[in-house]
Structures are given as C-alpha cells and as structure tokens.
Amino acid sequence: MKKIYTMLLCMMLLTGCSNYRELNELGLIIAMGIDHSQENNNGYRVTYQVVNPSQFSSTGAANGIPVINYSVEAKSIYEAYRLATTIIPRENNISHLSLIVIGEEVARDGLNLLFDAFERGENARTYMPVFIARGSSAEDILGVIEPIESNPTKSIISTSENNQKMYGVAKVMPVYEVISALSSEGTNLLLTGIKLNKELKSRNQTENLQDIEPSIIEINGLAIFNKDKLMNWYDREMARTAHLILSEVDSTSFPISCDGNKHITFTAKGIKSTIKTVIKPSPALQVNVTINGEIGETNCNIDISKTKVLKKLESDLEKEVINQIKQTIQFAQEAESDVFGFGNKLSKENPEYWKKHKKEWDKIFANAGVDVHVNTSIYNSGMLTDPYETK
Known part of the structure; x- marks a missing residue:
C-alpha cells in the first residue's frame, strides 16, 4: 500500500507542459514584410515568412526551399496577423520573429504608429531589427532565395552584422530603438536600406539558386527620416x-x-x-x-x-x-x-x-x-x- 501512495504522490508532483506544441502544429514566423495594400487606399499588405518544417524532417526533400511566404491584406498590422490564419495552415507563432522589412513607399508616406502592435499586449516583441526595402516592396525582398544563405532572414541579418563590423554602412537597429528615435526630441531616424542587386530572371527560385551570378539582397545606404517620413538616402x-x-x-x-x-x-x-x-x-x-x-x-x-x-x-x-x-x-x-x-x-x-x-x-x-x-x-x-x- 505504501508503494501505491508513493507512486500517486510522485504522479501529482509531475506537471505537464500545457502550452507544449509539436513543430508540425506551428507556423513559425521568422520575418515580416510591410507594404501598402494593393486592394485598398489604406491598410497594409503584410508578408509572413514561415519556416518550412519539411526541411527538418527525415523525409523532407533535400533541396527544398527552407521558408514559405504568405501575404495577406488588412487595415492594421494586428488584423493582418489574425487574418493570416486564413492562409497559413498551422497555428501562427511569432516567438521566433527575427526581422521586419518595410517597403520604401510605406516609409515615405510615414511610419506614424506602425510599431504600436509590436510593443502592446502580452505578445509584445521589440528586439527584432528593422530594415527599409529600397526601391522595391518588402514582399519582393523576402521572396529571394540565395545559393550561399538560402534563408532570406538570416542572409539579411548576417550581411548587416558583417558590414557593421568591417565597414560601417549598416546598423542592426531593433524596434525599440526605432520607437525611441521616432518619439525623441532633437533626433531623427536613420535606418539601413536593403535591395536586390538586380532583378530576378525568373520567379522560379530554383533558377536563382543555380545561377552563377544570382540576384542577391545587398546592404544599400541609410534612409534619412524627418519625423516619421523617409526623406532621402545616404550612400x-x-x-x-x-x-x-x-x-x-x-x-x-x-x-x-x-x-x-x-x-x-x-x-x-x-x-x-x-x-x-x-x-x-x-x-x-x-x-x-x-x-x-x-x-x-x-x-x-x-x-x-x-x-x-x-x-x-x-x-x-x-x-x-x-x-x-x-x-x-x-x-x-x-x-x-x-x-x-x-x-x-x-x-x-x-x-x-x-x-x-x-x-x-x-x-x-x-x-x-x-x-x-x-x-x-x-x-x-x-x-x-x-x-x-x-x-
């Protein structure tokens, strides 16, 4: 009998993980691209870059694309996150969000309170870096797969960090620093620009991976802001x-x-x-x-x-x-x-x-x-x- 009581007591002390999820149940969002809506005069077109879990399974294709992009249009960033459930076949998860890319047109019209959704609520996250997609949309930037670094998010961050150490054009600036600059008196914002070095020959990413001179994402200047609007570029x-x-x-x-x-x-x-x-x-x-x-x-x-x-x-x-x-x-x-x-x-x-x-x-x-x-x-x-x- 004592053994039974001991076993019951041990079982009561063992707690389960109530928030535990299997990888194949989650849509791990690692990057977001923010552009103007293509359907409405106001609102946003938000691109979510999601990890492709098949690349981490034993049965996954060896040469598959490691990420998948999903785009959705909404009146606000928060609504876009909710609406993304209509196209992402897994439970949305932003715990691994590592990058935000903003289209140049959005930056020129004004960032205003664009980052409010990132610092409000229980899922607030403000440490991920922010970049401006120079001369293109954020969606296009996040849609490029390179041969050496096939994860666009990692490619952008790694290239920026390397440049910051070796030359000094880039700076990896997180959301909380961007918010601080936008809300501070006597200081305007500088943000690192990124762009494609040349247009993609084809939307087929396999061709870009096999090209000896592929389209790549490069660090390209600093965006000069006045208040919340992009005014010009340092090169x-x-x-x-x-x-x-x-x-x-x-x-x-x-x-x-x-x-x-x-x-x-x-x-x-x-x-x-x-x-x-x-x-x-x-x-x-x-x-x-x-x-x-x-x-x-x-x-x-x-x-x-x-x-x-x-x-x-x-x-x-x-x-x-x-x-x-x-x-x-x-x-x-x-x-x-x-x-x-x-x-x-x-x-x-x-x-x-x-x-x-x-x-x-x-x-x-x-x-x-x-x-x-x-x-x-x-x-x-x-x-x-x-x-x-x-x-």
Missing part, C-alpha cells in the same frame, strides 16, 4: 561617415590619394567621436573624432619607416575625414533632418534654450555652421616598411 561613404559621427563604426577603411591616381589605404580602428552644439556667437555643430589606424595597402613608392612621412599621411587622413564629415552633415542639413542628435544633446546641456527654440530646431540645424576636429594616429605600417619594387 556608401556618406552612410559610413554618418555612423562614424555617431561613434557607431567598429572598423572601416579610407583610401587616400598619393602619387597621382594611386592610393594608400588605411584601416581605421578604435574610432571615437563626440558631438556638441555651440550656441554663441551663432549656432554651430561641433564634431570631434579620434581615429587609430594602420596601413592596409599602398600603391605608392614611399618610405613608411620615416616619421616625417607618417606624419604627413596622418595629416592627409585627417583632411579626408574632415571633408567627408562636413559633406555628410551638410547633406542632412539640406533635408532639415538632425539624424545625429545635435538637438537632443542640446536639450540636455542647455534646456532653457531648447525649450524656447525646439519648434524651430529643424531650421536652426539646417543653417548652423559645421566645425570638425579629427585626430589620427597611425600605429602600424604592417609587415613591410616599404612596398616591393617592380622591374
């Missing part, structure tokens, strides 16, 4: 320099002209920058940057072992960086968009001035002077002191 050097001003570049490269059309290329590391708004005698935007770097490549016949030569190279690098920073800030001034947060910094350092002038800050920012100071230090010339000589 390549300017996009990188925008992040440099914000002290968000881990490492990057600067080719500097030497010997006519030849170049010496610096690898910059340990980049630190600060910004400040000076009010008197007239508003001016100040940027101070410190760059430590090394020589990565030279096409010039110069003796790098000489201190005098290194000092000149440091001076040339400083001039180049100053020029790029000024051009980048002036481009934002033309859009009257303070994407660097000069106004936000001013609101903390001089709250009285900010309270009085914050409504006209866009104009003040656009007409402010730009003062840039750069200090560079070349600490390493590589394994060689001189380049090899050609005969």
Whole structure:
C-alpha cells in the first residue's frame, strides 16, 4: 500500500507542459514584410515568412526551399496577423520573429504608429531589427532565395552584422530603438536600406539558386527620416561617415590619394567621436573624432619607416575625414533632418534654450555652421616598411 501512495504522490508532483506544441502544429514566423495594400487606399499588405518544417524532417526533400511566404491584406498590422490564419495552415507563432522589412513607399508616406502592435499586449516583441526595402516592396525582398544563405532572414541579418563590423554602412537597429528615435526630441531616424542587386530572371527560385551570378539582397545606404517620413538616402561613404559621427563604426577603411591616381589605404580602428552644439556667437555643430589606424595597402613608392612621412599621411587622413564629415552633415542639413542628435544633446546641456527654440530646431540645424576636429594616429605600417619594387 505504501508503494501505491508513493507512486500517486510522485504522479501529482509531475506537471505537464500545457502550452507544449509539436513543430508540425506551428507556423513559425521568422520575418515580416510591410507594404501598402494593393486592394485598398489604406491598410497594409503584410508578408509572413514561415519556416518550412519539411526541411527538418527525415523525409523532407533535400533541396527544398527552407521558408514559405504568405501575404495577406488588412487595415492594421494586428488584423493582418489574425487574418493570416486564413492562409497559413498551422497555428501562427511569432516567438521566433527575427526581422521586419518595410517597403520604401510605406516609409515615405510615414511610419506614424506602425510599431504600436509590436510593443502592446502580452505578445509584445521589440528586439527584432528593422530594415527599409529600397526601391522595391518588402514582399519582393523576402521572396529571394540565395545559393550561399538560402534563408532570406538570416542572409539579411548576417550581411548587416558583417558590414557593421568591417565597414560601417549598416546598423542592426531593433524596434525599440526605432520607437525611441521616432518619439525623441532633437533626433531623427536613420535606418539601413536593403535591395536586390538586380532583378530576378525568373520567379522560379530554383533558377536563382543555380545561377552563377544570382540576384542577391545587398546592404544599400541609410534612409534619412524627418519625423516619421523617409526623406532621402545616404550612400556608401556618406552612410559610413554618418555612423562614424555617431561613434557607431567598429572598423572601416579610407583610401587616400598619393602619387597621382594611386592610393594608400588605411584601416581605421578604435574610432571615437563626440558631438556638441555651440550656441554663441551663432549656432554651430561641433564634431570631434579620434581615429587609430594602420596601413592596409599602398600603391605608392614611399618610405613608411620615416616619421616625417607618417606624419604627413596622418595629416592627409585627417583632411579626408574632415571633408567627408562636413559633406555628410551638410547633406542632412539640406533635408532639415538632425539624424545625429545635435538637438537632443542640446536639450540636455542647455534646456532653457531648447525649450524656447525646439519648434524651430529643424531650421536652426539646417543653417548652423559645421566645425570638425579629427585626430589620427597611425600605429602600424604592417609587415613591410616599404612596398616591393617592380622591374
């Protein structure tokens, strides 16, 4: 009898998982694309990228597509999620949502309270990164399968992270940071753009997988916002320099002209920058940057072992960086968009001035002077002191 009581007690202590679901019962949504509705003047066309579970089963096709896209139209993001149950044959699950892509047309018309659904309610999720589909729809971007990385969601995130580490155009910005920028005074939003490097030859993804030069998703510039609307784009050097001003570049490269059309290329590391708004005698935007770097490549016949030569190279690098920073800030001034947060910094350092002038800050920012100071230090010339000589 004691054994029976012991067994009953053990059974009572063992609890089951009430929310447990088998993989073949769930539609795991890993990405969302948000475009304008094609059927109505208002509303959205939302694309859900769902994991194809057959790729993880022993009987699944070896060369099958790892994800499946489902698109639905609705008046709101939340309603679209509910309506998706009419086309997704599994229980919708967003616990693995890892990416949000927004079509350029939606961004130009205004993000407004687009992200409200992501931070409201018991299923709130705000850590997934946000990207802008440049020149195309989010649906088209999420519809491309690449040979090396066949999961579009992973491809976009991995490429962005690699670029952020090695050059600095991209930044993986989560929803909560986007919301913070949209709701903050004195700071406008910058978001990484992605696009197809070329049009798909066919909607048949198998052909793209077998193409030696396939259509791929590439990092393409930074979207400049004014309030909640996309106004313009930073490209390549300017996009990188925008992040440099914000002290968000881990490492990057600067080719500097030497010997006519030849170049010496610096690898910059340990980049630190600060910004400040000076009010008197007239508003001016100040940027101070410190760059430590090394020589990565030279096409010039110069003796790098000489201190005098290194000092000149440091001076040339400083001039180049100053020029790029000024051009980048002036481009934002033309859009009257303070994407660097000069106004936000001013609101903390001089709250009285900010309270009085914050409504006209866009104009003040656009007409402010730009003062840039750069200090560079070349600490390493590589394994060689001189380049090899050609005969």
